[in-house]
Amino acid sequence: MAALLSEEDRKYLVDLFEKELKGEVKILFFGSKKKEECEYCELTEQILQELAETSNKITIENHDFDDEEALAKQYNVEMVPAILMLDANGKDMRIRFYGIPSGYEFSSLIEDVIATSKNGAVELSKDTIEKLQDVKSPLKLQVFVTPTCPYCPKAVLMAHKLAMQSSNIVGEMIEANEFPDLSMQYNVSSVPHIIINDGEGEFVGALPEEAFVEQVISVVKEA
Amino acid sequence: MPLFNLSNVSKPVELNYDVAIVGAGPGGLSAAIYAGRAGLKTIVFEKATEGGQILLTDMIEDYPGFTSISGNALADEFLSHAKAFGANFANEEIVEVDLESNPKKLKTDLGNEYTAKTVVIATGSNPKKLGVKGEDEFLNRGVSYCAVCDGSFFKGKRVVVVGGGDSAVEEGLYMTKIANEVTLVHRRDKLRAQKIAQDRAFKSNMKFIWNTVVTEIGGTKNVEYVILKNVQTGETTKHETDGVFIYVGLTPNVEIFKKYIKTDENGFILADDHMETNVKGVYAVGDIRKTPLRQIVTAASDGAIAVIDMTKYF
Structure with a gap:
C-alpha cells in the first residue's frame, strides 16, 4: 500500500521527534480482523506503523481485540480501532483514541506521543492542578469528534492532559462517525461533544482550560 | 483535506x-x-x-x-x-x-x-446566533453553525439552512452532498451570495423558501421542526427537519x-x-x-x- 504520510510530513515528524522526544513511547494498538466491524482498523494500523518509523523511540504493539480478550480487558479497551500509550516505565497514560486519529486529530496523536515521552508531563495552570486534587474517584471523559472539526483537537488534548495529570481520569477521543450507536446514545450532533462519566455530565464546545475544568469538577462535586 | x-x-x-x-x-x-x-x-x-x-x-x-x-x-x-x-x-x-x-x-x-x-x-x-426559541436548547441536538464539522451527522436526513449570504449558500451546497433534503430559508426574496454560488445553488437540488424567517426551533429529544413565518403575509407554518444550520452573519x-x-x-x-x-x-x-x-x-x-x-x- 502507498505511504499515507507525505514525504514532507514524514521529514517534519523525524525532526520534531528528534527534538522533542525524551524517553521511549510504546503505542498499543487494538484492531480486529473483521473488516465489516472495523472499517478503519487497517488504515489505523498503517498510519501507526509509519509513525513508528519516524523515530526509534516509538514502538508499536499490535493486538487483536477478539483474540486477546484478557489484554483488552486489562486496559479497559471497549471497541476498535483503539490506541493507547505507555511511557518508558510501562505506565498507562490513561488516554484512548477510539477510531482513526485522522484529519485534525492526527495532531492530537502527535502531541500525545511527545507528552508520553516526557512521562505524561503536561502543561496545565496551577489552578487546574489544584482543582484536580478533588478528583478522588474514577472519572471518564469521552470527547466525540469528527476529523474535519478544527475546534476538536483542543478538547481532545485537554481531556488527555487531564488524564495524564490525574491518576483517576481517563481521557478518550471518539471518532463519532465510526461509532454511530454510541454517538446516537449520547445524542451527538455537534462536535466536540464531551461526555463525563457515561452521561453524568456533558458539554459541547472547545472551552478554554479553566471553563473545561470547571465543567469536569462540577460533576465530581455533585457526586 | x-x-x-x-x-x-x-x-x-x-x-x-x-x-x-x-x-x-x-x-x-x-x-x-x-x-x-x-x-x-x-x-x-x-x-x-x-x-x-x-x-x-x-x-x-x-x-x-x-x-x-x-x-x-x-x-x-x-x-x-x-x-x-x-x-x-x-x-x-x-x-x-x-x-x-x-x-x-x-x-x-x-x-x-x-x-x-x-x-x-x-x-x-x-457565526451569529439566530436568537430564537429552541436555538440554545437544541444546540447539540440538531442545531449547528459548522457544516464541515457536523454535516456527517445528517447523512440522508433533512436540514434547513438559514441565511442568504456566501456562507449560507456555500455550506448549503456542501450539505446537498450529504443530506437528503436541503432547504434554504431566507428573509428576503433574493440571495446576497456571490453570483456564481447562487447559480450553483439554483442548479442543485436545494429548495428555497423566500421572504421567511425561522421563529422557533422545536422537537422532543432532537430537532424535529422549525416554525417559519412569512415576513410579507405574516403566515406561520411548521416545517419538519432533522437539522438547522445557521449562517445569519x-x-x-x-x-x-x-x-x-x-x-x-x-x-x-x-x-x-x-x-x-x-x-x-x-x-x-x-x-x-x-x-x-x-x-x-x-x-x-x-x-x-x-x-x-x-x-x-x-
Whole structure:
C-alpha cells in the first residue's frame, strides 16, 4: 500500500521527534480482523506503523481485540480501532483514541506521543492542578469528534492532559462517525461533544482550560 | 483535506516578543508573514486550529492564485508560509490582556504570561446566533453553525439552512452532498451570495423558501421542526427537519479587548487607515475590524498594512 504520510510530513515528524522526544513511547494498538466491524482498523494500523518509523523511540504493539480478550480487558479497551500509550516505565497514560486519529486529530496523536515521552508531563495552570486534587474517584471523559472539526483537537488534548495529570481520569477521543450507536446514545450532533462519566455530565464546545475544568469538577462535586 | 493533518502541532519557545498576533486566520497569518520578513520576533496565538474560519469552508474560489482550493489546504499554505519566515506558534487561548503596559501583556489559558511590544488583534468572528426559541436548547441536538464539522451527522436526513449570504449558500451546497433534503430559508426574496454560488445553488437540488424567517426551533429529544413565518403575509407554518444550520452573519470575538479598544455598536474594532486602533501599537486586522468587506483577500491585505505601519515602533 502507498505511504499515507507525505514525504514532507514524514521529514517534519523525524525532526520534531528528534527534538522533542525524551524517553521511549510504546503505542498499543487494538484492531480486529473483521473488516465489516472495523472499517478503519487497517488504515489505523498503517498510519501507526509509519509513525513508528519516524523515530526509534516509538514502538508499536499490535493486538487483536477478539483474540486477546484478557489484554483488552486489562486496559479497559471497549471497541476498535483503539490506541493507547505507555511511557518508558510501562505506565498507562490513561488516554484512548477510539477510531482513526485522522484529519485534525492526527495532531492530537502527535502531541500525545511527545507528552508520553516526557512521562505524561503536561502543561496545565496551577489552578487546574489544584482543582484536580478533588478528583478522588474514577472519572471518564469521552470527547466525540469528527476529523474535519478544527475546534476538536483542543478538547481532545485537554481531556488527555487531564488524564495524564490525574491518576483517576481517563481521557478518550471518539471518532463519532465510526461509532454511530454510541454517538446516537449520547445524542451527538455537534462536535466536540464531551461526555463525563457515561452521561453524568456533558458539554459541547472547545472551552478554554479553566471553563473545561470547571465543567469536569462540577460533576465530581455533585457526586 | 489531507487525511492526516499536522497543522496543530506547535510549541512556543519563549515568552517575550516584538509582535504578538492573536488569532491565526488569514489576517493574522498574513501579518505573521510580513512581521517575519521585517525581522520582528513574532508569536501567533490560536485557540483552535491555525487557519481560522476558512477551515469551515469546503472550497475557496475567490483568493487570487488559487482557482479552487479547499479551505484546509489554503490554511496550510498560509501557515507554512508564516513558519518559513520564522513566526512562532502557540496553541493557547488569550484570556486576559494589558494593553496599557509597556511592553503589552497577554495571559493565556495555560497560565503563561507573554509580553510583546506590539499586538495585532486578528481574533475574527464567530457565526451569529439566530436568537430564537429552541436555538440554545437544541444546540447539540440538531442545531449547528459548522457544516464541515457536523454535516456527517445528517447523512440522508433533512436540514434547513438559514441565511442568504456566501456562507449560507456555500455550506448549503456542501450539505446537498450529504443530506437528503436541503432547504434554504431566507428573509428576503433574493440571495446576497456571490453570483456564481447562487447559480450553483439554483442548479442543485436545494429548495428555497423566500421572504421567511425561522421563529422557533422545536422537537422532543432532537430537532424535529422549525416554525417559519412569512415576513410579507405574516403566515406561520411548521416545517419538519432533522437539522438547522445557521449562517445569519458574524459576531466579533472582541470581549477580552473591549476595556481598551474602541468598537462600533456591533463590536467591530475601529482602526485607522493603517489598521492601528485607538491604542498605540495595537492593530486590528481581518473580520474583527469594521470594514466593508470580509474576505480572505481583504484580511490578508489588512495584515500586510498593519505590519508595515508597525515597523515605525522598532
